Amino acid sequence: MVRIVCVALWLALSIGAGSALADEPVDTAQSIIRAQIKAFLEDDAETAYSFASPAIRTKFPDKITFFDMVKRSYQHLYRPGNFAFGRSKVVGEEVFQEVLISGSDGKDWTAIYDLVHQPDGSYKINGVMMLQTASGPQL
Secondary structure (H helix, E strand, O other): OHHHHHHHHHHHHHHHHHHHHHHHHHHHHHHHHHHHHHHHHOOOHHHHHHOEOHHHHHHOOOHHHHHHHHHHHOHHHHOEEEEEEEEEEEEOOEEEEEEEEEEOOOOEEEEEEEEEEOOOOOEEEEEEEEEEOOOOOOO
16 A cells, blocks of 8 residues: 555656656746847847847848847837737747737737757747737627
8 A cells, every 4th residue: 555655656746747847948938038028128139139049040140130130020029019928839859939919009919939959958049930810809
């Protein structure tokens, strides 16, 4: 009987620990996204660029080019009204994080971030896909 209780306790702790380990990359990804959005709001191109993956840095080789692209193509991330984290998924060495944005234009957007694990243990933003969220029925 003691053995059964010990095995059950070990299983419960293992499941809890596995869950905590799965949350760690998501928590890290959310911190990085939050910090980059803060850098956008403060017009801090250097900090915003520091979160870009090597693949993004290849496409945009300096912080000014990167920041100009964000201002042009990702206006709702550059100047969000409000934002909140939605669903997330860890797939191998990548974290996909949904960010729900109330745009300054009054429209709702969903940004899907792709963050990749780096050899130094950090995560970097490897891309963002913006989708305009369909509005619900007008009441």
